[in-house]
Amino acid sequence: MSARILVVDDLAANVRLLEARLQAEYFDVCTATNGEEAIAAARAEQPDLILLDVMMPLMDGYETCSRIKDDPSTRHIPVVMVTALEQREDRIRGLEAGADDFLTKPIDDVTMFARVRSLLRLKAVLDELRYRESNSAMSGLGGDVHDDVDASARVVIVSTDPRATTRYAAAMPAQADVRHIHEPAAAIAAARDSADLLIVDLTAPDYDGLRLCARVRSDAATRQLPILAVVRPDDIQHAVRALDLGVNDIIHRPVDAGELAARARTQLRRKRYADRLRSHLDEGMELAVTDPLTGLHNRRYISSRLRQAMDSASNGGAPVSLLLADIDHFKRINDSHGHEAGDTVLRDFAARLLQGLRALDLAARYGGEEFVVVMPGAGLAEARIAAERLRSAVAESGFRLNDGSSVPVTVSIGVAQARRGEALDSLVRRADDALYAAKNAGRNQVQAADNAAA
Template identity: 50%
Template sequence: MSARILVVDDVPANVKLLEARLSAEYFDVMTASNGTEALALARRAECDIILLDVMMPDMDGFEVCRRLKTDPATHHIPVVMVTALDSPADRNRGLEAGADDFLTKPVSDVVLIARVRSLTRLKMMTDELRMRAITSLEIGMQAPERSAVADTGKGGRVLLVDDRESSYQRLASILAAEHTVDVEPNPTEALFHAAEGNYDLLIVSLDLNNFDGLRLCSQARSLERTRHVPILAIAEAENSTRLLRGLEIGVNDYLLRPLDKTELLARARTQIRRRRYTDHLRDNVQNSIEMAITDALTGLHNRRYMESHLATLAEQAATRGKPLALMILDIDYFKSINDNFGHDGGDDVLREFAVRVRKSIRGIDLACRYGGEEFVIVMPETDLHVAGMVAERLRRSIAGEPFTVHKGTKRVEVTISIGLTTLEQKGEAVADVLKRADMALYRAKHDGRNRVVSHAA
């Protein structure tokens, strides 16, 4: 996979070495010799991952990382600190600044490339979500960047999978200071537990007795309900090969024993923050999709959705040899409602009308706002006789009780006219069915309104 890697280091020899390593793996490499230059490149969205030295003259790597992670425009870019500093305090300082990893020089080619590839996959997934979520901003939904920057990463739900009591007791006691922690000592039950628990982070020991921890990680990645839960693996120092394999199959981060308390908490916070951010992006995407096919006022499907979905329902009905009923409903004298009660009163009527429609039809039926005060209901596997009974019941529901408007201060009598038909001829065009229902509606209104008129196929 190709990605743009920004190498930030003030020592030319270090830059050339990293550039050679990464270019050999077909990554596109760009460089910066100081923090100011790096920040400018990142803000222009010219890189996918940043490899950042700590010791630089104008601005050290900790400050560069902190600025990247507190800027809504750059906080989502993965940052790996690559430095000669090797103390736990330095590592924790880097993680607290927001770094996704902290690698101490000399870094083996295998470890470096595995980490870059892992973060590249993560970045590409995030970029795809960000691109899809642009529509959400265009329709007025709040962007998640600022809340992501302010997120502390605390208060998450963590599932710890470890079958050594002394180990999981210590880990759980550390994590409990910031998160809600569940422990699953039985690896065979862990996947079910993870799928049911709606967790923000899955921590897996790779040193389980009689069970392959990497297999559990792989299964979590293949299961729909746990596919997006970040995984933090824990292993003994001599298990570095397995850890690298874990990064290939989807492990997000790892820790080596003996564990440092501060580092554990810092890495957990990083993963939970990222999980919340991507979840927010997914929610925005889903909401924008729903808004694109939903009428904002009534909550029913809109005409665009109806026209595309009706064709599918008609095809299914024809294939299975089942009837399909369709009715067009029109609120009688709706213009006078707007004239007498204002457009806000008319909106109140439309909202309540949608509620009554939902109560009168089945879950498999399709109810749409066709435009203005016209609505369409499509009823699969329903013949003309049954559809007529439903239509009459709906007509009585509307006419039988006045609608309240202006927060209940006024009441208005409402009636509807309904045109009804069915699709029973295989291959009949959907447009012809709609036209036939519309002709029936015209007759209903012409004959005095507040009635149901059927037009047989």
């Protein structure tokens, strides 16, 4: 996969070397020679990833990374720190500044491209979620990847080394619910059980850790679960293979507790952010097709589903019928008891409507006090029976208002079955004509449209 990468280093020779390597793999490269330039370039260029040297004059890589991650316009960009430093304190400091990973000089090309591809895959997923969220019915998500640091989490640790498992568990956040698993099959089940992070020890000889990671990634229920893999420092091939399989991050043995804690926090923050984006998108999609007062589908959604059912019926599929219901004298309720009482009646009417439907029927508020029901697989006779059942359920007892009083309510209903090849507007018009016939005949009744072809 191609992407735009920002290379930041104060030494021109290092910049040229990295630029050449990346361009050879068809990456688009932009460059900066100090921290201020890097911050400005990140804002202006919006790269897909930043390779950031740690040791720079005036503003070092840690401060540069921290400022990039503090800026809402750039904090979503993965940052890989490039350093000659090997001390644990340096790695932890970088992770706490917001770095997503490290590359140690001299840089191994295989390792670099594996890490780059892994982070770019993650960013592509998050970018797609952010884009959809920004264009959804509920755009403007509150919060970001730095939120909920102290939130609880479910962590699954897979290792056959009890001492190592104990050390890994001790490094997890205090609020984490940690499960120790020794069998791959049990690990898959635990991962499906609302896990937030999976830590897999790839150094264990008792099971194939890479195969476990591959199964987690291939399972739809766990595909988005972050995986942190423990590898040997001299086993580059294993680490690269893990990253290519979709492991989110790797840490080398002997595992430093502070580094493990920092890497785990990073993965948990990312997952919470992605989960919030997905949840927000689900809410937005629900809002786009739902009437907020009654909780029923809205007119746009029901029209789309009705059109699908009519197309199926016209092509030899099951019949489809339409119920169009209108609450009788609804204006009187609003005028006599107020609009709050009217809203209460609409909500209770929707509840009674749903109680009498089949599982495959679709109900919607069509507008004002008018409701529709799409009945796939139902002919006119069956639809008329359902309409009469609804009429009776509404009329048999009054609707209780918030002040404790009760108001009598009735409904008039028009029913029509779709003709072969009929347009949606024609079906709705025939159901509407039947509805008005019911009203003109005295209300509180059901009338069916003539199903003979015009």
